[in-house]
Amino acid sequence: MRTQVVIIGGGPSGLLLSQLLHRDGIDTVMLERQSREYVLSRIRAGVLENGTVEMLRQAGVADRLDAESFVHSGTYLSARNQGFRIDFDALIGRSVTVYGQTEVTRDLYAARDAMDGKIIHGVEAVTLHDLKTEAPFVTYTKDGTEHRIDCDYVAGCDGFHGVSRKAIPASILKEVERVYPFGWLGVLSETKPVSEELIYAHHERGFALCSMRNDSLSRYYIQAPVDDPIEKWSDDAFWDELKRRIPEDAADRLETGPSIEKSIAPLRSFVAEPMRWGRLFLVGDAAHIVPPTGAKGLNLAVSDVYYLWSGLREAYQGDAATLDQYSDRALARVWKAIRFSWWFTTLMHRFPEQSEFDRRIQEAELDVLETSKAAQTVLAENYVGLPY
Numbered sequence: 001m002r003t004q005v006v007i008i009g010g011g012p013s014g015l016l017l018s019q020l021l022h023r024d025g026i027d028t029v030m031l032e033r034q035s036r037e038y039v040l041s042r043i044r045a046g047v048l049e050n051g052t053v054e055m056l057r058q059a060g061v062a063d064r065l066d067a068e069s070f071v072h073s074g075t076y077l078s079a080r081n082q083g084f085r086i087d088f089d090a091l092i093g094r095s096v097t098v099y100g101q102t103e104v105t106r107d108l109y110a111a112r113d114a115m116d117g118k119i120i121h122g123v124e125a126v127t128l129h130d131l132k133t134e135a136p137f138v139t140y141t142k143d144g145t146e147h148r149i150d151c152d153y154v155a156g157c158d159g160f161h162g163v164s165r166k167a168i169p170a171s172i173l174k175e176v177e178r179v180y181p182f183g184w185l186g187v188l189s190e191t192k193p194v195s196e197e198l199i200y201a202h203h204e205r206g207f208a209l210c211s212m213r214n215d216s217l218s219r220y221y222i223q224a225p226v227d228d229p230i231e232k233w234s235d236d237a238f239w240d241e242l243k244r245r246i247p248e249d250a251a252d253r254l255e256t257g258p259s260i261e262k263s264i265a266p267l268r269s270f271v272a273e274p275m276r277w278g279r280l281f282l283v284g285d286a287a288h289i290v291p292p293t294g295a296k297g298l299n300l301a302v303s304d305v306y307y308l309w310s311g312l313r314e315a316y317q318g319d320a321a322t323l324d325q326y327s328d329r330a331l332a333r334v335w336k337a338i339r340f341s342w343w344f345t346t347l348m349h350r351f352p353e354q355s356e357f358d359r360r361i362q363e364a365e366l367d368v369l370e371t372s373k374a375a376q377t378v379l380a381e382n383y384v385g386l387p388y
């Protein structure tokens with residue numbers, strides 16, 4: 001088989017890239033290890049930056065998003081069970097959109113189907129070859145048979161545990177990482193969200209977040225030891241702990257109910273550089289991971305797709321200059337999001353070895369955020385999303 005761009009991974013980055021390229025007449029084949037049902041059962045991101053929404057519109061996949069999403073013009077922070085609001089709209093005239101990653105992925109699959117996009121699920125042993133030549137190819141097995149796809153370029157959209165990044169020689173690839181000493185225990189429940197906007201809560205017992213998917217579907221998280229067995233957290237234990245950490249008025253009106261999903265996610269900051277090697281381009285979680293505190297992971301994947309899509313489009317028109325800048329342009333934005341999500345994580349969580357001094361600094365910084373318009377503006381600019 002032959003195509004122009006082989007895309008490894010059928011998560012949001014791979015799907016969006018293939019959709020945008022296809023609309024420009026560039027042929028792609030997408031290889032996904034899992035089944036479509038599995039990909040669509042993953043509960044992940046919930047907050048979209050304006051740039052992400054614009055990209056989804058450009059890709060022609062935003063009809064349902066425009067009809068069903070929620071625009072949030074601010075968010076709440078909380079310290080010592082008292083909330084205060086950061087008004088994005090008043091501070092910087094912008095806002096964010098709440099619409100689940102699962103729904104984004106569903107819309108992208110529907111659009112790929114409508115355009116007859118080539119997606120091969122259930123692939124194994126994906127291997128990248130001859131990436132430093134002008135004729136790279138990818139091999140994989142499916143149902144025990146080996147296949148080969150020749151191409152011009154390979155997009156590694158296969159997430160943190162994928163194979164693409166590992167195809168770059170260790171002598172070239174630099175990996176920079178920080179692992180945080182805690183995880184997020186997340187619960188999805190068919191209950192009315194406790195607040196119209198998100199609440200990020202700092203508390204001496206640990207961080208908590210109140211989020212949502214729609215009027216009757218809530219998403220809550222609490223900081224928890226990453227190796228806690230999930231059985232330790234009955235629904236009642238989760239709700240009790242959440243109530244202790246959030247603003248008092250929110251705890252009083254919190255609607256609880258059975259969890260329909262419950263899991264613990266680790267937190268890390270990770271960047272792999274460069275994001276290009278020969279004809280291979282790394283995109284999204286394949287190249288970088290952020291802790292979820294700033295809601296940046298999916299949004300960064302989309303800005304990578306923007307840089308790669310514009311580069312490939314121009315390269316196929318005969319000008320490779322933008323494509324050659326891919327890694328530098330993407331990494332410049334990635335590092336700012338790495339910084340913001342590290343800062344927000346460090347500010348809001350209880351660290352195991354934290355001293356009295358460290359705790360007082362966190363409290364003072366939250367006080368600065370509550371009272372200083374300048375501090376709020378910096379948070380708002382980064383949370384709502386830096387320009388591409």
Ligand code: RFL
Nearest residue numbers: 009011012013033044045046158159284285295297298299
């Ligand atoms: P994905 O979504 O991991 O997709 C990669 C795909 O590649 C497939 N794959 C392979 N396919 C073929 N061969 C192989 N060898 C393969 N290896 C892997 C995988 O099966 C998968 O389908 O990466 P992508 O597309 O780069 O998208 C990144 C986002 O999913 C991720 O950054 C966000 O979910 C992060 N994130 C959030 N981001 C936000 O912008 N806002 C949020 O509010 C937000 N909240 C979150 C999050 C992530 C979370 N978890 C669990 C990691 C909340 C949580 C709890």
Ligand code: PHB
Nearest residue numbers: 045046211292293294295
């Ligand atoms: C979510 O709704 O899953 C969510 C929202 C905001 C975050 C992280 C996750 O910062």
